[in-house]
Amino acid sequence: MTVTPAHLRALASRAEALTAEVRALCGGAPNGSPEHDHLAMARLAADWLSRGAEDLQRAAADLAKLQSQPCGLPWRVCPEHGNTLSSGAGVSTCRVCRRTWTYDRPGQPCREPVTWKVIDRAGTETRMCAGHVLGARAAAGGATFIRLDEGAQV
Structure with missing residues (x-):
């Protein structure tokens, strides 16, 4: 399978959704409670997911730029009709x-x-x-x- 900017953006979107879900789960525990302390790793994981989503968005943008490079073949064509x-x-x-x-x-x-x-x-x-x-x-x-x-x- 060829990786496309759309694939990377979809993965970033899923990572963003997971980030929001983990943060929502962690936010319900009151400060000082045993659950609050145990959820520290989950909050850290949410931060990692968030950074991963940002990295995927940057990778999608970079790939889109790469793919938008000019064709460069040594003759020009009509973009809709080809060699016409x-x-x-x-x-x-x-x-x-x-x-x-x-x-x-x-x-x-x-x-x-x-x-x-x-x-x-x-x-x-x-x-x-x-x-x-x-x-x-x-x-x-x-x-x-x-x-x-x-x-x-x-």
Whole structure:
């Protein structure tokens, strides 16, 4: 299974809920009572859970930043339609949706965010944007396509 920011945020949420539950259990014992003293370890555990939840939230944010890195493949594509761009006079136009970009396609690395991991039959892993995946699906028979934002294998 691929770990995604959503998985880490869900774990952080569960840790936050456990923290609240442990603190609620510990808060009912009056000061000076035997229960109050025995719950000191549980209060400490709640603090650890809280720090763990914060660490998981930071890890989710870091992973999201990593996954939002630009695709970087050496040609640009339409993010919705793939390899459908025509270029001329410094403008690229999608032949399907007619969307335009103010750059020429040749020699320009793709700036769309990485959203997929593609593993070919030889085991080579390439991370790419949704637009490049459209072309890869047609060309890379037998490859495995994994969406990074959901961890879903397609």
